[in-house]
Amino acid sequence: MLSEDAPRIVLAGLGPYARTFYYPVLERYHSIGRLTIDAVIEKESQRHVVEHFLKGRSIQPQRVVLVPDDLDHDELSVFLEMEDPLSGESAWGCIVATEPRAHRAYAEWAVRRGMHVLLEKPVTARDLREKGPVEALRLVSDHRCLAELADRYGVTVVVQAQRRVHPAYRMVKEVVGEIVAEFGVPVTYLDIHHADGTWNMPWEFVSRDGHPYKFGYGKLLHSGYHFVDLFCWLSEVNQQAAVPPDRVGLDVFPVAANRLGAQLAEASYERLFGGKRWRHFGGLPRPASLPRQSWGETDVVLLARLMRGSEVVTTAVLSLLQSSLSGRSWLELPADTYKGNGRIRHERVTVNVGPLLAVQAHSYQDGRADGTSPFEVVIYRNRRLVGGEAVTRFTMRSEAGEVAEASDSLNNRAREQILEDFLAADGRRSGIALHGTTVRVVAAAVAGVARSAQGESGRSAVLLDAAAREWYRAE
Structure with missing residues (x-):
């Protein structure tokens, strides 16, 4: 009742x-x-x-x-x-x-x-078609405004970043953090790979309003936010290292929606779907027919360096892909464009703590009959120096029926835990104030994508100090 x-x-x-x-x-x-x-x-x-x-x-x-x-x-x-x-x-x-x-x-x-x-997620987005780099950097002022407003009105704003509460990633951060804190050795390398198999037909870049590209943004302000946030959240353990970083250096390498012709040409589509079916959609507008329009990225690779002054503490690679393996084999959009359009998620993270520790985590959707995608974590230790087992393996699953949606159940359970935090007005795990570094890095990366589209360098530096007003420098 x-x-x-x-x-x-x-x-x-x-x-x-x-x-x-x-x-x-x-x-x-x-x-x-x-x-x-x-x-x-x-x-x-x-x-x-x-x-x-x-x-x-x-x-x-x-x-x-x-x-x-x-x-x-x-x-x-x-x-x-x-x-x-x-x-x-x-x-x-x-x-x-x-x-x-x-x-x-x-x-x-x-x-x-x-x-x-x-x-x-993301905290906010902006129309980047006319003043892309400038508007991208305003994502930071959006975040600051909302965080300050929430503080002034005494309410809690929680950001749906479920990997912060995901049991596998919490295990990874805890194991890595213990080694960093005990020995002072930082995370020296991070590799984050996410492929979500979102295959848009060329005309859908023009017509779609949900997860759009026609406003000048794409993967980074779609699911990519989660993985920049994961990078920033996992990297927090480096504050316990002997030389904690104070800045992030970024190189950005995007593939824009209007540049996919080099990957999938018209002849390839005709071979896959049949010439008659394909030509039925030939008259619909597509990015190539709007040459002056700025388009968001389908894929982007970020090369990151966590630094202290000129010294490199951590190197990182974030490969964030939408034009990846998909189950889509149809041309018409279905009613359900979220889970019903052939998306296949492949997710992998590798964390190295110098010569002491390596942790690998991955979750690949592989067509299991029950729709689940188990999450596997493998921990490798230099056991003679840090103790513990040389190799430890974990496979994580949600209990049957724990979440209404069977597929991707661990992620769904984590989403529901963030919802529980919201209902408890509890911002300790993913409150908006905790997303400052993520928003700055995302904003710099999005600005880099926009600058790349203008023929400029996508390289920048971002200060980790949340109070810094001059937090960004294009390089």
């Missing part, structure tokens, strides 16, 4: 991801009296999608609010202020799962009304 004091939750954004994860979890929590689904907010153009989705749900929101389309950040902020979607009524919290360019407007609106916020 629903308690009268159950927190009232607003869900801003009912896109494919929110329909797959957030609404079913909120529905389950509502059914056991832990919360009330107060309102769902979406764009007017999504009316039919919202109505169709909610028609089959066991629990309905108390209200659905549709806002005008095509509002930029300032216009949306004014609309939310003047046309308050909650009509002056209070709610306990708001989950912001809109397209990222709207994140700041919704988060500000919620915080100013005293709501706790669960904010989907």
Whole structure:
């Protein structure tokens, strides 16, 4: 039975991801009296999608609010202020799962009304088509504004960065941190690889509004945020090293959505799908037909150096790919573009602590009948110097039925733990203030992608000091 004091939750954004994860979890929590689904907010153009989705749900929101389309950040902020979607009524919290360019407007609106916020990654995004490098660096001022606003209004803003609570990654950080703290040797090398198998047909880069590329950003402000955050979060252990780093040097190597012709030519598509089927879509606009448009990246490789002055403490490689192995074998977009469009996730992390320790973690979706993707961690030690077993192996799985979605269950459970933190107004694991370094590195990387598109260098340096105002230098 629903308690009268159950927190009232607003869900801003009912896109494919929110329909797959957030609404079913909120529905389950509502059914056991832990919360009330107060309102769902979406764009007017999504009316039919919202109505169709909610028609089959066991629990309905108390209200659905549709806002005008095509509002930029300032216009949306004014609309939310003047046309308050909650009509002056209070709610306990708001989950912001809109397209990222709207994140700041919704988060500000919620915080100013005293709501706790669960904010989907990335913290914010901006339209990068005209002033890409400049707008990218403003992601940092967006973050600072939201963190300061939350502090002023006494509410908690939690960022959905579930790998911070993922049991495998917490094990990796704990094992590595113990060696770094005891011996003073830093993490000397990090390799993070993520491939999410998002295969967009050429015309979809132009037409898609969810996970778009047409606004000048791509992988880094899609799933890439998670892995820059993982790099920054794991690297925190280096503050216990004999020589802790004070800056990050970055080199950025992107592949833009309008440059994929060198990888998949028209003849390749015709061979794969058949000439007749392929030519049926030939008249649709595609990036190559809009040469003056700036496009976001499908893939990006970051070469990073954690440094103290001119001394290199850690070298790192982050390979973040969307044009990777996919299960897609169709041309038309399905109704479910989140899990139903052939995505195959391959994820791997390697951490070296000099000659003392190596840790490898990986999770590959490999078509298991039960839909699970076990997470394996292998720890290699120089046991004569640091003790322990020379090799230790762990395979982690969620218990059957622990999460509604069988596939990727450990990640889903970690997402739900972040949701639990939000409901407890607990920002100790992924509060917005903890994401300062991540946002600075992401902003510098996105600026590097934009500068590369202009024929300039994508190299930069980022200070780790959260208080530094002159935190960025293009090189």
